[in-house]
Amino acid sequence: MQMPQPDAKLLSERDQIIARLRAVLPEDGVIWDEAETRAYECDALTAYRCPPLAVVLPRSTHEVSEVLRICHELSVPVIPRGSGTSLAGGALPTADAVVLGVSRLTEVLEINTDDRIIRVQSGRTNLSVSGAVEDLDFFYAPDPSSQLACAIAGNIGMNSGGAHCLKYGVTTNNLLGVTMVMMDGSVVEIGGGHLDSEGLDLLGVICGSEGQLGVVTEATLRILRKPEGARPVLMGFDSAEIAGACVADIIEAGLLPVAIEYMDRPCIRVCEDFTKAGYPDCDALLIVEVEGSPAEIDAQMALIKDLAQRHNPVELRESGSEAESALIWKGRKSAFGAMGRVADYMCLDGTIPVSELPYVLRRIGELSEQYGLGVANVFHAGDGNLHPLIMFDANKEGQLELCEAFGADILKLCVEVGGCLTGEHGVGVEKRDLMSDQFNAQDLEAQLTVKDAFDPKWLLNPAKVFPLPVTASRREQAQ
Amino acid sequence: MSQTDMLSAAPLSQAPGLMPKTEAELAEILANAAGPLRITGGGTRDIGAPVQGEPLSLVQLSGIVRYDPGALTVVAQAGTPVAEIEALLAQSGQRLPFEPMDHRALLGRTGTPTIGGVVAVNASGPRRIQAGACRDSLIGVRFVDGQGQIIKNGGRVMKNVTGYDLVKLMAGSYGSLGVLSEVSFKTLPAPETQITLQLSGLEDARAVQALCDALSTPYEVTAAAHDPQAAGGANTFLRLEGLAASVAYRSDRLAASLAGYGAVDVVEAAASQTLWQEIRDVTPLAKTPGDIWRISTRPSQAAALMARLGDIPRLYDWGGGLIWLAQPEGRDLRAELGGFSGHATLIRANAETRARLPVFHPQAAPLAALAQNLRASFDPRGILNPGVMS
Incomplete structure (x- = not known):
């Protein structure tokens, strides 16, 4: 740079x-x-x-x-x-x-x-x-x-x-x-x-x-x-594809949760180690939150859980109290901090059309193997805003450059599938040189x-x- | 000559001139344009200072490019009829969140509203208070600038901060920065049902206070309007949308919270839908003769502002933040109002009045200079709807 x-x-x-x-x-x-x-x-x-x-x-x-x-x-x-x-x-x-x-x-x-x-x-x-x-x-x-x-x-x-x-x-x-x-x-x-x-x-x-x-x-x-209140439900699935299909079902059913957050297995494990939030060890985890009065929340939750059940979740846990809600969110909110304890990491911020989620996650996995660098995915699934965290060792010669090259490939992938380089972090200096991949x-x-x-x-x-x-x-x- | 005659005598009734069928044709037309162009979609929103120029119609640049219900996005060419998009979204139980106004009744027009026209004037209906304006749902544009260059900005994802947001800049620029060729929107699920609560007989200040109070509850009011001059007396309306059980619950709670404003009547789903379409399109003032002005202000100042004018025909939307009013032809409303927080736009008037009075609220010098600089950048030859926003 x-x-x-x-x-x-x-x-x-x-x-x-x-x-x-x-x-x-x-x-x-x-x-x-x-x-x-x-x-x-x-x-x-x-x-x-x-x-x-x-x-x-x-x-x-x-x-x-x-x-x-x-x-x-x-x-x-x-x-x-x-x-x-x-x-x-x-x-x-x-x-x-x-x-x-x-x-x-x-x-x-x-x-x-x-x-x-x-x-x-x-x-x-x-x-x-x-x-x-x-x-x-x-x-x-x-x-x-x-x-x-x-x-x-x-x-x-x-x-x-x-x-x-x-x-x-x-x-x-x-x-x-x-x-x-x-x-x-x-x-x-x-x-x-x-x-x-x-x-x-x-x-x-x-x-x-x-x-x-x-x-x-x-x-x-x-x-x-x-709002009068809010309540999250935690869902675990066996694959990114299944979690992605569940997100699409929720959106197409006309429900509009205030948040749909996604974490993959590497991210779940790091967060669970750090916060003991009780996350299941699975390939994909969703936190879906809805708002309203208790009765309204109950009604929305019933619909969401019904949709989730059709995808055979490995875990489906609706919060039953303020404390349980806080615990469900604790892991997700600590994701960046937890990751910082186990490795240096670079946080990306591309956005993709939600329907491209399974394909993009699969490609990120392939790139991860190719570059020999681990990646943990945490993102806002409802709006397609991805935050892949690429793990590297800043003290090792060449790893930052390798990590940046990996990151650039992920962001180009986001653009390829109809998305963009940055959903909420901005371009700054970090993504400045990729602008020509998105714009002529x-x-x-x-x-x-x-x-x-x-x-x-x-x-x-x-x-x-x-x-x-x-x-x-x-x-x-x-x- | 009646109001309607004066309007239809405006140059819009001329035979359409240039009608590109593709973005490439549009670019070629603009690159080779010898002089000013008057850009139109369906010709239903003749708003702005009168423009002299060769007509350029976008109606043949039409068609939905892609619709992805799972991703809540739709992409359409600028000349696509709004009705076509709404019908397609409805098939998947979705809609445009911002409830675009149809200007035909108010402006006495008969054409077919296009989505490009909606964006050009940033047409936003009663749901603006809850779901945002047209510019908030607009997530991508393609347009051709004054030199014939095709430019894209934004895309078809909901969260995008990649580079400057020219998408917002294009919304409401009345064709003066570029000619839209394609627009992308975020869509939302249509609600299972809706209901409207109605208060009656309130004077303006009290009615607007009721709207403010309702919008300060957690019951998610999606529209809030006051019609002081309805046939049976003043009416105040509040809309709730969502799952039936939720609407029933919130309706009870909201009604209880409004008890201090008198009896609360309920307008059920079908009637509620008609009612809000009429408010959206300002139907109550459509047949009122004279000029139509649109004021955007703070709800807390709305009633006092109207009190300066006496008992003139008026309609409050957006919880009091948007006021439509009728004035005798040719009068300068801004001079009568004096200073206030917000701005006034002259939406309907004959060409002579719109040439004489600024249609858009005059801006402070530094802002006017910025706008001038931007126009000079995007359209250095000054051929795109020249003067339309003066």
Whole structure:
């Protein structure tokens, strides 16, 4: 993986750039000491690191605007950063860039249950958005696994999903408005507390633009009334094909569970070792969750269990209590952590049409043998969003490269069957060079022209999302 | 001249000009276009500032490309009739989640609505409050830009963050960024049944509060509207959908929670379906003379906003967040309303009014500049429905 060479001129102007930034921010708002900037050298994709030129931590939209105005004037690249939980390297700096962290923008600005909205500053964590309305019996629906730590700014940047988006959608479906600072420092308001924006759907293209179009400082989000209750059922099957057929039956029967999660045998074993959730040792495990009143849940469960029985499950266990529900979910929610105990791993994020599930899993198994690297599969089966975890040993020469090649083959497979490279993690630097497998030159050019319109100097997170050769002329022209 | 006559005198009634049968033909037409084009599907949604240009009709670029009920996705060419798609989905017990509005009654049109037209205007019905807008169900597009380049974005999977989301950008862009050739949607299972609870005689503020209260319950209301001027007096409607037993349960609980608003009547499935189709299509205002405006605002401000206008013909949908209203011809509603949170769109008016008043709410300068930059990028020659969104 390559990053552009840092601009020698900017590196030589380091002191002046820092002085300009310090002039518009409080004393603790600028970090430039190398011991401290190191904390910002990477995000959750830890294989790649580079300390930035400086880090700024503004406390207001105005301060963000001042910072961007200066960086625009001096042509300094800016790397927006939420909480740094990106698995795709979305917040990876370059040595000549300023990291703009929104971690100090954490206020709740408005809650209105009649309009069913909350307006927050964008550094607030996903879980604490729900926390702010919990006493009112409301919640914010998108629930990425990192929700304890990840910031709304990053959720908007990556258009984050979660386990429950089968019913509630992803970030873009729950975002109504933003205050955003453009690279030149100007501040724009888009959307608000109403349900559709006037004019072109700029909000739609900003969400998921990986910090390349502007820096969102405030967001208006939809909140929903909590359901009366929820209950999961755990099902074990003898093969991926059978589990896939059961998922298709549930969907075609007109049931709409809030979540359908899938784990394969390697993943089940690792999670069971770690959490003792009582998972059966089988080829495929499903966790299906439905919501509603107890009676409504009973009715849906009866239908789902009836469909499952037709596929001869090796286990079919409906939760009978809060504690049992928590236990069923515990294994799944610990999957990444549990995997981290037994091996280094790379987490992929492709999406496929649900009907291609058995074929894709079989091919992943074949590739696993070919590469000699283990793979554990955990994913959102209802919407086809796969998270294969490729296991490797980072201390062994060449294993990271081997793992990346294996990962690239899996993602190309997703594209081949009509899916995509990333369902909810984003492209970042990780999948940047695979974009040409999904899009042709014209498709990519259309996306680049959108960035041209928002950030003509190509200073915001410039080396992400698109293959470097594709963006080279634009980035160089900026310098 | 009546409202209907004025509308049908608009250029849409001209003989159709260019009618590509394939995406490649469409690309060739756009690459070779000598001047502005006026892009149409079924011609049932003549919304926007009047466009001067050679007619380009997409009706022959028609047909469902693939339907995968197990994956909840459908892909169709832009000129495919909406009815054809809905009929196919119904065979598998599914539907388009966003309940697209049919504009024919309101705009006095008779053509066949196409799916490309739905996307071009982001047509979203009462279920928008629960299942999202057209743009939320749209998961992939193919389109041809102003230079004849074929571009794809998104795909046919529900979760996709690969590159920029031009899918959303295309929805509601009124053909001004590119000409859609193919669209992909997420579908949803159609519910076993539906029921509507009806409150009567409430004034606007109280009715909208009832809608807000209902939408703040856990009973999954899928539509919430208020018709202040129904024949027998004001009516307030709340729809529940799902499995029969669940609908019965939620209906009881919701009715109990609304006890403070007076008697609650029940509209059973068949009548409920008709009722929501009429609200979706704004039938109560279709025959009202004058201009038709559409306001998108916060429900908490809706009633106070309407109070500024007096007792004019109006209809609230989306729990109060969407207001349809009729005004005497040619009046500038925005000037009468003053500032508010949201925006107003002039949906139905004669060509002279739509040329004089901005059809879409004027935007702050930086946003207008962004939109201008985007249009210049996708359509540098300015040939795609030029000026339609001004």
